[in-house]
Amino acid sequence: MIINLLFRTIFILQLLFTCKGSIRKRILVDDNFYTLVNKLDALEKEVATLKANAANNNTIQALKQDVALLKMQQAKQTNTVAFMAYLTTHERGTNHHILFDDxxxxxxxxxxxxxxxxxxPVDGLYQFSVTACSVSQHYIVLELNVKDTVLxxxxAGNGWAAACNSKxxxxxxxxxxxxFVTHTTTGEWLYANAAYGVPNFTGLLIKET
Known part of the structure; x- marks a missing residue:
């Protein structure tokens, strides 16, 4: 205990010569040894609090930077664009523009x-999928068109049962x-089954460019 007090006394003397004027005035108000020890304890706690606050400030600053970065990334993104539609009625014959109505x-x-x-709605990279179905002993070919050009x-078709295929x-x-999706001349029976959601046409925006 005595050794600890001696170390504290030495520290206080050093503090008197090195600390700022406002703190020095506070220490010199009362030169009672134990009072100085108590003040030293209080100063140690104050320093610890300041360090904790500094750490918190650094954390807050880092979080603010993360938020700013996320806002910048969000500003570069567009609203979600996606659709999915089913065909509810069969199509027979040729030269149809397929209207996925559901x-x-x-x-x-x-x-x-x-x-x-x-x-x-915007320039970008898009993904589309088309599912075609036909009944047994028949087949069907659907075309995905972009600006009147077949992409x-x-x-789809099978010799012994109804069958579907997707791409x-x-x-x-x-x-x-x-x-859009069409059926021109190849195949003649587009089978629809609303309960299973086929045929279908889906698309989504992957990335705006």
Whole structure:
């Protein structure tokens, strides 16, 4: 205990010569040894509090920087664009523009079920999928069109049972480009089953460019 007090006394003497004027005045108000020890304890606690506050300030500053970065990233992103629509009636014959009429999702309202057309709201990379179905002894080929140009085809059919097939497409679109599904001349029976949600047409914006 005595040794500890001696160390504290030495520290107080050093503090008197090194501390700022305002703190020195506070220490010199009362030169009672034990009072000085108590003041030293209080100063140690005050220093610990200041260190904790400094650490908290650093944490707050780091959080503010993270928030600013997230806001910048959010500003670069567009609203979500996505749709999913089913066909509820069979199509027989050839040369059809397929109107997927049962819309399950249409975030951004870029898909028009009355015309069966998706219109790109922004420039970007998009993903589309088309599912085609046909009955036994028949088959069907559907085309995915972008601005009246066939991007790709999906074929479905089976010799002994109804069958479906799906295909995924990636395409870079400019704002205003239209995307739709047709059946021209290959195959003649597009089978629909609303209970299973087929055939279907889906799309989403992957990244705005």
């Amino acid at each position: 819309v399950k999702t249409n975030i951004g309202n870029a898909y028009n079920p009355r015309h069966g057309v998706f219109i790109a 790709g085809k999906v074929i 995924v497409f990636l395409v870079q679109l400019a704002q205003g480009d239209d995307v």
